[in-house]
Amino acid sequence: MDRIALKVFLKDKLIRCAGAALCLPLKGATTTPTIKSEPSALPLHKRQAGTLFCAVILLLAGCVSSQVPPAIGKAPEKPILVPQVQQEPNRFLDRRVRWGGTIVAVRNRKQTTEIKVLSRPLDSGGQPRGKEPGTGRFIALLTGFADPAEYPEKRLLTVTGRLKRVETRPIGEYPYPYPVVAVEQPYLWPEPPPSEPPYFYPDPWYYPWHYPWHPWYW
16 A cells, blocks of 8 residues: 555544544433434324314313302311201301202292202312212202392302201102201302214224124124
């Protein structure tokens, strides 16, 4: 090998070694592994629809929570239950309660409005759990006239107020003890939004479409 060729060879080796040294991590230094992001399996329009749906749900939840009166959203330190009052009415008279449930009936009197409610357990925010079993009935007594159209049956209602008395009224032939609450703060919960119809994928191999034609998948 002549002198010129040797010079070119050594120069090329030096450049390669220097480049490799620059790419090596320093001694004692830690490196973060590069994680390759895999493309999402869902199409773009479905990902956008899911993001929009979540945003709408969060917005609705924020709006509902901001409209709930503080007296309704704040749980009492020692909650009193409807069955307790029915069993020992004199013990709890004039005590403040926070009760709620499903509206059963509305009756307008001369100076007040009586709302019969099937009591249900409340969540942390004061909303009745509509699918939970009832825990007894009570009467929410509102001052003045309340339009029955604004308090329709099966709507969820939460009230705060003081226990005034227990009245026995018939349910069919059964004499039922109704605790009566002089309402200080009522709150009628908004109706839940209608559920969206199921989305059907236009894929001929998707389950609802191919299932009838492939009984051997069982």
